[in-house]
Amino acid sequence: MTQLKAAATSAADIEVDVLVVGLVAGDDAPELVGAAEVNSAFDDLAGTFQLLGNEGKASSVTFLPSQGNVAAKLILGVGLGKANDEGDFEAETLRRAAGEAVRASFGHATVAFALPGDTEAIATGALLGAYQAKTYKTDTDDIKLPPEAVTVLGADAATLTRVHGLAAGVFATRDWVNQPGNYLRPPSFADDIAHKSRAVGLEVDILDETALQEAGYGGILAVGMGSTEKPRLVKITYRAEGASKHVAFVGKGITFDTGGISLKPSQGMWDMKGDMGGAAAVCGAMLAIAEVKPNVNVTAWVALAENMPSGDAYRPGDVVTTYSGKTVEVLNTDAEGRMVLCDALWRAAEDSPDAIYDVATLTGGQVIALGARCAGVMGDEEETARIKRVGDSVGEMMWPMPIPEDIKKNMSSTIADVVQVARGMKRDGHMLQGGHFLSKFLPEGQAWAHIDIAGPSDGPDAYGYVPAGGSGIPVRTLVGLVEDFQS
Incomplete structure (x- = not known):
């Protein structure tokens, strides 16, 4: 660096x-x-x-x-x-x-x-x-370093130390998002997260497929069934001595998303190597938090899976029992992100944190609604307002979105507790459908917000201080949210 x-x-x-x-x-x-x-x-x-x-x-x-x-x-x-x-x-x-x-x-x-x-x-x-x-590339002679x-004239050492700490988290996030899918699969991603996190003093626990099966993480397991590289759930813990507040992060980590049995078109599928941008951002934020040391306890839950079609893959029409005990009727295996997130959200809520923030490259609807640089935010009004305020302060655009009643009405199942996507695969309010689904996997009274970064996580063009490829968004917002609880 x-x-x-x-x-x-x-x-x-x-x-x-x-x-x-x-x-x-x-x-x-x-x-x-x-x-x-x-x-x-x-x-x-x-x-x-x-x-x-x-x-x-x-x-x-x-x-x-x-x-x-x-x-x-x-x-x-x-x-x-x-x-x-x-x-x-x-x-x-x-x-x-x-x-x-x-x-x-x-x-x-x-x-x-x-x-x-x-x-x-x-x-x-x-x-x-x-x-x-x-x-x-094997020939790097023409690459400018x-x-x-x-x-920075006039800066002080403490300021630069803080900036270095934040940048370390952003750079790690960008590196992960940019990695090809054959280099970053659920087990290897989990191991790399553990290595980098432990190096800065964070605690890490990894649940492999056996532990996930024993604990009943049905959503994560369903998505990962089609791949030979089995899913993982990674817990990262930052402990601040004497802290009275506790914030939890949840990240979607689909290391490659083919869409599964509901196969995506081949055009553009290569970009799905970045479908773990939410997990990368959450882990990058934890690395930065370990450096800037806020007086708030922080726990991250990162759900990692590879969504592949095979004879073992989950199918449209399946009913999946999630970690919460709630059943989900699957209509589209390409709506896999919410399946892994719902398990991790329920587990995060069991610790009763003051707030939970989940981050995911969840829907193409986010890009259609808000473009490539502005994330969509759904959830509790107080938390969505907090996210926008903090995002504005660090230069990461966040925009609160509603979840209207008509969206909710289209997402009821006759055979399960929850339906995964709107009946008839209606695309109306696609981003909002994702937020509504996730809201079903939180106990009453749990403060929560969902950040959809499908566009901002990864882009083809550089601008300002953001390179082409992985952006590192919203690492600095997540760190700012934790510090907001400290103040």
């Missing part, structure tokens, strides 16, 4: 490959903000950037040789858009600008930031932008 450094030196004097300065969009021309000593070393630096096409538009980037005017070899002007009424820049604007600047600086060893404003936001965007996905070190 790129190393973050703090420095109190003048921006004009710091010896780095790339020095990043900020440009504000003006009425007629961009203006340089902060780093006055750098500006004074040049004759109209902002005007030069304008001649090169940079008008200060948010996240636009332009390189300029320093020509010895300052100690840095290159000056990178990054657009910040326009300041708010108080003359400040929103934290997310700074994160995205820093991320764009670092991604543009791949191939350079050292980068320094002389941007005005929130140094934690700048450091976060810079470090998250320095992520590089693992390659499986991220910077070895990023210096």
Whole structure:
């Protein structure tokens, strides 16, 4: 991982490959903000950037040789858009600008930031932008590496330590989401989670297929029946001495989703290697929590399975007895995520936590309703509002969604306690159907919210500090939720 450094030196004097300065969009021309000593070393630096096409538009980037005017070899002007009424820049604007600047600086060893404003936001965007996905290419000569070190002028060591801890969780999440399905199957994923979690002092317990059978985890077992690689349920525990609050996470970990007997179309099926994005985010959040050490007890339950078609696979029309004892009528084996989540949710609720948050790449309906970058949130009003507030504060878009009565009416079974999807496979409110189903697997009074990250978890295009591929969303929101209980 790129190393973050703090420095109190003048921006004009710091010896780095790339020095990043900020440009504000003006009425007629961009203006340089902060780093006055750098500006004074040049004759109209902002005007030069304008001649090169940079008008200060948010996240636009332009390189300029320093020509010895300052100690840095290159000056990178990054657009910040326009300041708010108080003359400040929103934290997310700074994160995205820093991320764009670092991604543009791949191939350079050292980068320094002389941007005005929130140094934690700048450091976060810079470090998250320095992520590089693992390659499986044998010829790597043309691959540009991220910077070895990023210096944030004016930052303090404690802030950078926190940012490093959060980034470690985000990077682990991205790594897991990006792994091919043949590299990451339920047993190997469970082992890797255990290895990484124990390395930072977390407690880990793994239930294999025998333990799942003995305890009656029928939902998880049903989904995993078709695969030769059997399912797992992983429990991760963070204990804070003297803590009075307890938060639980639940993550969907379908390491590859063919749809099972209800087979998906081949077009795009390759993206289903990322159907464990919820599990990856929950585990990444636990790694980050182990680093930032909030005074809240946290337990994570991660349900891992591979949804494959075979002679042993579960079928449409099956009735499955879940861990809760409730029976589920299966109409579509491709609605497998809710089957594994319902078992893990009920188990998490047995510990009576103050709140349960489940995270899943659950439905294509989320992407249709909210797009590729905004997660859908359902559940208790207080918890969905909390998630939106915390998500906004860290730059991860979350939007509360209702579960209307007409959705509920379409999801009743004549032969089981619960039907898995709407009668007749109606697609109306598909994301909301998933939330309603999950709500049936919580005892009355249990605070809960469901976060559908089908779109935000994994995308084809980089933006700001988010790379193409696994995004790491919503790791920072989950950590923020825990810290919200602490406060």
